[in-house]
Amino acid sequence: MSRTRIARLALLVEDYDAAIDWFRRCLDFVLVEDTPLEDGKRWVRLRPANGLGAELLLARAANDEQRSVVGKQGGGRVFLFLETDDFDRDHARMVAAGVRFLEEPRVEPYGTVAVFEDLCGNRWDLVEPA
Secondary structure (H helix, E strand, O other), rough: OOOOOOOOOEOOOOHHHHHHHHHHHHOEHHHHHHEEEEEOEEEEEEEEOOOOEEEEEEEOOHHHHHHHHHHHHHHHHHEEOOOOOOOOHHHHHHHHHHEEEEEEEEEEEEEEEEEOOOOOEEEEEEEEEE
């Protein structure tokens, strides 16, 4: 049987450097790779500092169609989930870093959760599993 996994997820952004700064400063992500490509493109990979989970591959929007969906990749729904082992610690750190939470933390059957937006407006869940 083959072993597969989701290694990374492409996330459209307006600007590489602004996105790198935001993910490092606000979510404590680590820059794994930033390799220049043709036509001003870059291969930019980030991951959570603990190294667990899939990486983000930042993709700068290159045309009007792509620019029109920056920040809307989930169609207005949460589509990215940042899991933590200490909700209160990470929520407080993220608020102090300027992350915009759209709601107060709440307890659900699956864990403690609150929705936040990244720098482009994509919705994420910060969640500590039950």
